[in-house]
Structure formats: C-alpha cells, structure tokens
Amino acid sequence: xxxxxxILGRSVRDFAAAxxxxxxxxxGGSVAGAVGMLGTALGxxxxxxxRGKKKFAEHEAYYxxxxxRLLHARTMFADLVEDDMAAYSLYQEAQxxxxxxxxxxxxxxxxxxxxxxxxxxxxxxxxxxxxxxxLEDKVNPWLITDLMASAVLAAAVTRLSDYxxxxxxxxxxxxxxADEIRQGSAADCARAYQILDEIEQAAREHLS
Numbered sequence: 041x042x043x044x045x046x047i048l049g050r051s052v053r054d055f056a057a058a059x060x061x062x063x064x065x066x067x068g069g070s071v072a073g074a075v076g077m078l079g080t081a082l083g084x085x086x087x088x089x090x091r092g093k094k095k096f097a098e099h100e101a102y103y104x105x106x107x108x109r110l111l112h113a114r115t116m117f118a119d120l121v122e123d124d125m126a127a128y129s130l131y132q133e134a135q136x137x138x139x140x141x142x143x144x145x146x147x148x149x150x151x152x153x154x155x156x157x158x159x160x161x162x163x164x165x166x167x168x169x170x171x172x173x174x175l176e177d178k179v180n181p182w183l184i185t186d187l188m189a190s191a192v193l194a195a196a197v198t199r200l201s202d203y204x205x206x207x208x209x210x211x212x213x214x215x216x217x218a219d220e221i222r223q224g225s226a227a228d229c230a231r232a233y234q235i236l237d238e239i240e241q242a243a244r245e246h247l248s
Contacts, residue, residue: 047125048118064132069124069154072161072200076117076168079193083172084110086183086190099178106171113168120161127153144213151211155221158201162228165197169235176242184246191239198232201225 047066050058055074059066066074087110090096091103130153134146172191179187205225212218 048121065125065128066121067124067128068200069127069157069161069204070121072158072197072204073117073119073121073124075193075200076120076161076165076197077114079165079190079197080110080114080117080168082186082190082193083168083175084114086179086187087175089183090178090180093180096178096180102178106175109171110168113164113171116164117161120157120164123160124154124157127157130154147211148213151208154208155205155212158204159221159225159228162198162201162225162232165194165201166228166232166235168194169232169239173235173239173242176239181246184243188240188243191236195232195236198229202229 047055047058047070055066059071084107087103087107091100091107096103127150131147131150134143134150137143137146169191172187172194176184176187202225205221209218209222209225212221
C-alpha cells in the first residue's frame, strides 16, 4: 500500500511523524487539508452540542442542513490531503521526462494540479467560515470557543493555501493567468481573515 493511499488511516501521531520525515509528502498542502478537517470537526462538535436543545428548537431544520454541509466539507478536506500528495507525484514524474515539448506540457499540467489543490482548499475554507459566521448566534454558548477555534483553523487553511499557490505560480507559463491566480488567492485569504474578525467580534460578549 502506498503512503498516499494509507495516509488518512494513520493515527494523528503517525501523521505528524510522516510529515516530519525527510520525504516530500505529506507536506504543507496535505497539512492544510488536515487542518481543514480538524477545523470542520470542531464546527461539527459545536453544532452537535447545540442540536436537540429546547432553547434552539426553532433552528432545527437549519441545523440539519448545516450538519450535512459540514460533513461534506470534512470529507472534501480529507480528499485534499491525498490530492496534494498525488499532485506532487505528478510533478515528480513530469520532471523525469526528457527535455522537450512533451515534458513542458507535462510540467504545466502538474503545476496546475499543484495549484488547484490549495485553491480548492481555500474556497472550501471560505465556505466553512461563512457557515460558522451564520451559526455563531445560534450555537450553544458553552461551545462558542470551539466554534471560534474552528474559524481560526479555517482561516489558517486559506493562508497555508496562499503560500502553496505562491510557491508554484511562478512556474505557470501564461503570466497573465499566473497573476490572476496570485491575486485570487490573496483575495481569498484576506476575505477569510475578515470573516474571522467578524466572528470574533460577535463572540466577544461570551468571553467577558
């Protein structure tokens, strides 16, 4: 079984050890996916301890819908852990090809894959932040710090993703496209931290 196919079956301790090892994967992109998984899980926990309480009964239909969204997000973050490893493998294989047009094309395909993974992670994290912002005033107040931790981790995913985009985007042959990718990534990161600030501002009344 390859490291890629079995990485999500490892314990947290083993995942950390694999990340620490002198191997290219799992690296920052996979860690971003794992951070997204954990951030989403915290949001799910906050929701789980809110659902079913009389005080919040009027929101039950919303909670049910949100639970499905969060589960889907956690699953997608898990997929991105492996997708990042696969993208790096694709890049390695492209670099092994003989110099020429075929290699150049293969490298561009691999670079696109290496950029698409963090861009998807950032978009997913932004959606998670939007869900958390909407949940903030409907959550069990005893779980507000877990919701805030979820938001902090989601925002961190966008920053990690921006770093991974920026390290790869210089290899994009189309410079106009590269600039567009770079700007979009930076904008997503900035928006994420704006939403995080909104969540933290709204939650302050619970932390006096």
